[in-house]
Amino acid sequence: MTSYQIEQKDIDVLGTNAKIIYTLSFEHASRHLVDISMEIHDIDQQSITVGLPVWMPGSYKIRDMIMHLGNINVYGMNGEHVKWHWHSKSSFIIETIGISSLRISYTYYANEKGVRSSHINRNHAYIVPVGTLLYVENRIDEIHHVIINRNPDQWPKITTALSPVSTKSDHIYGALNYHILLDSPIEIGNHQVLSFTLDNSLHELAIISKIPVDGNWLLEEIKRAVLIEKEFWGDLPYDRYVFFLLVAEGQRGGLEHLRCNVSAVEPSAFSDKVAAQQMMSLLVHEFFHTWNVKRIRPIELGPFDYTKENYTSMLWLAEGFTSYYDDYLSYRAGFYSQSEYLNILAQSHLGRLARVPGRFAMSIKDSSYLAWVKLYSMSPDQNNRFPSYYVKGGIITLLLDMLIIIKSNGNKRLEHALQQMYSLYKINPHTGFTENQIIEIIENSCEVSIQSELIHWLNGKDELPYHDIFSAFGLQWSDSASISQFDFYGELRPFLQKPEFVFCGWGIREESGKLFIRDIEEGTPSAEAGIGIDDEIIAINGVRVSSIKALQDCMNANGIDKKADIIAHSDGIIYNTSLKPIKQHSYSLTINHNLSSEQKHLLDYWLLRS
Structure with missing residues (x-):
């Protein structure tokens, strides 16, 4: 590898030819499958090594994405079988004596929603190239093309940071090298697409959501974020950039890419103020990674x-x-x-x-x-x-x-x-x-x-x-204990003094009317009581608890620094213990009064x- 090139403008790819070409077909999309054909030309070695990355940039974990890849076959351009064998868990060697071109066919299963994984069904296809498109060892620096075969009546839109190869076709895209290819997700379907231009750079917003959301509002907020970050850095390092947003229950997080980012939020991000602010912070975070x-x-x-x-x-x-x-x-x-x-x-x-x-x-x-x-x-x-x-x-x-x-x-x-x-x-x-x-x-x-x-x-x-x-x-950082307050009704008539919220140092998960310990914070009352992760909390002071709210109410009623008797269960054996809750801490960062001029x-x- 002579250099590490990650910059690409759409005009750089327009009209190019490639010796490594992928074709993606979706005849079996309803079964979460994509059929991939990979052509490799200009082979001048006795063998070549082909593989799939075991991790993806920006997410530092070995993920072994080849686990979802199967039905590998290698053919010459006339259809004859070509010998190959596994070299490692994520790569294989193809014997290419006398062969200048070949085709690899394989199937990839994609049924996991998220920012790091491909997902395909009858409604759309979201492709993460780093987990689906094989590389050729020692040929990573070459131009790569991707041909997308889909029914445009069913899936009319393609959104990707990959660059169009032709102005006459909307289904052939390319990258100057494999580094750029693997970092350029693809969404195919009927998603919402909006755009704006700032400083001669096109910005696209692709919203993947089963429920209607206000894309126009979000586009204006993204414009503001882009402007602020452009002012921060001085310029925009791209000609076109894509914001992918997955909106679905249980989805969160983001992943940065060279010319795009992929973020996931729950639908509440479009109806709840705090969730909306968190979404904008997430989008700012992933865009800052540019x-x-x-x-x-x-x-x-x-x-x-x-x-x-x-x-x-x-x-x-x-x-x-x-x-x-x-x-x-x-x-x-x-x-x-x-x-x-x-x-x-x-x-x-x-x-x-x-x-x-x-x-x-x-x-x-x-x-x-x-x-x-x-x-x-x-x-x-x-x-x-x-x-x-x-x-x-x-x-x-x-x-x-x-x-x-x-x-x-x-x-x-x-x-x-x-x-x-x-x-x-x-x-x-x-x-x-x-x-x-x-x-x-x-x-x-x-x-x-x-x-x-x-x-x-x-x-x-x-x-x-x-x-x-x-x-x-002139800032004051405080992690002091919280202070009890009154509830009021009517014309600010005192009604009830709120109980002091107690802190035990445990995290609880609720499963089918049972409470289990999710985590224990070291040095806290629950740790000192000898309570362990996955233990079941059965009763507090003789009262059966079957919900997180009931547990909180019992502990708050018990009060601060007073012993609470606990009946718990670990690995089939009942045990008794006790702990003394402490006050729940409240964190604040406030500006002092009477600041000095400095x-x-x-x-x-x-x-x-x-």
């Missing part, structure tokens, strides 16, 4: 080895930075008010990390390195051992941004360093950044020294210095909107 991780990336993440884990200790850059800026830029875009943004930081960032004892057990760099076996395979005990590089990484980025503002006296911020990283990427797009390079760029761009603090935060397992940093901005200057600079 620059950060796809272009500004750890040196280990591109070019990729698709046959095994690609380890890096720098996912704090890829995901931590992005996890800070998703809500920050959502605030800058106006999706959050100032008070809402501070509350989001307190509850969803700082408060969330406060409930992860694993932050004292593992550094964020180790968390990143072990993402392949930790983050996407979370055990019920994982929070006690493992801090997410999303959550802790985002908070470290918050503190780093504030530290730069403090040391520059409100003249520089982290985004200035990110803009410089983007400029350096454009000079040398083939190579990522090392940790030392990132630190050097930050210090040179912002004209401050941050190396000792950042390295300590990345390698350390102690509590982060919230109070020291926040106090310079505090106000720094706070205003940090919260400045464009």
Whole structure:
């Protein structure tokens, strides 16, 4: 491989020829199947190796997607069978002595909805190329074409970040290389498509939903997000970009791609204000990846080895930075008010990390390195051992941004360093950044020294210095116990003092009228009581509990620091234990009264909107 090329404009592919061509057919779509034919030409070796990636960029887990691929046959162009044999679990070798062209046929089963998986039925086809389209070893840098055979009366629309090969056909698409191909999902069906143009770049919104949703409203909000992020970075690095949105019950999450992103939300995102704000933060997050991780990336993440884990200790850059800026830029875009943004930081960032004892057990760099076996395979005990590089990484980025503002006296911020990283990427797009390079760029761009603090935060397992940093901005971080309040009726007549909400440190799942322990937080009353994951909670103080609400009511009625007797069940044996609940903590990040002029200057600079 001579270089790592990920930039593609539609005009680059128009009129091209390819020696590697896939044809996708959907005669058996109702059975969740796609039939794939792959032609390979200009073969000049005695054998070639063909395979499917075992993981996908942006999702650091071995997924072995070839498990859904079958019925492999290899033919010469005249229909004669060609010998082949398995080389590994995800690759096979084809004997090609005297053969210059061949065709591979196979079937792929796709029946899993989500941002990382292909899904096909009689209504549509969503194709994730990284999990469905084979590569030819040592020919990844070549142009690849994809032909989509479908009934246009049944499935009239095709939306993809792949580029059209012809202006006369709507079913042949291409990529300059396999890296771009595998990172370009395809939606085929009758989905809703809307678009707008900003700075001569076309933006498409493809909404995949069985229920009607207000796409026009969402398009306007996405316009605002794109404008804010364009102002942040300085330009848009593409000619066309696609926002795919899957709307369905039980769906959530997102995955970034080179010229698109795929996000999933529940229908409530179009009817509930909080859910809508969360959707916009998700879209901002995935769009931010267009620059950060796809272009500004750890040196280990591109070019990729698709046959095994690609380890890096720098996912704090890829995901931590992005996890800070998703809500920050959502605030800058106006999706959050100032008070809402501070509350989001307190509850969803700082408060969330406060409930992860694993932050004292593992550094964020180790968390990143072990993402392949930790983050996407979370055990019920994982929070006690493992801090997410999303959550802790985002908070470290918050503190780093504030530290730069403090040391520059409100003249520089982290985004200035990110803009410089983007400029350096454009000079040398083939190579990522090392940790030392990132630190050097930050210090040179912002004209401050941050190396000792950042390295300590990345390698350390102690509590982060919230109070020291926040106090310079006149901010007060509190994780104090919640205070009981009154309910009122009529003309503010006191009716009932709300019970103090208690905290036991357990997570509960409800199954068919039974309550089971989902997780236990280390160092909490439930852990000290010896209650285990998957134990069943039967009764509290002699009262049978069969719903989460009943359990909460019993524990709240028991009160703070008073022993609650518990009857529980573990592996067929009943046991008795007790615990003393403590007060439920309440997290807040508030602006102090009577700010000094210096505090106000720094706070205003940090919260400045464009």
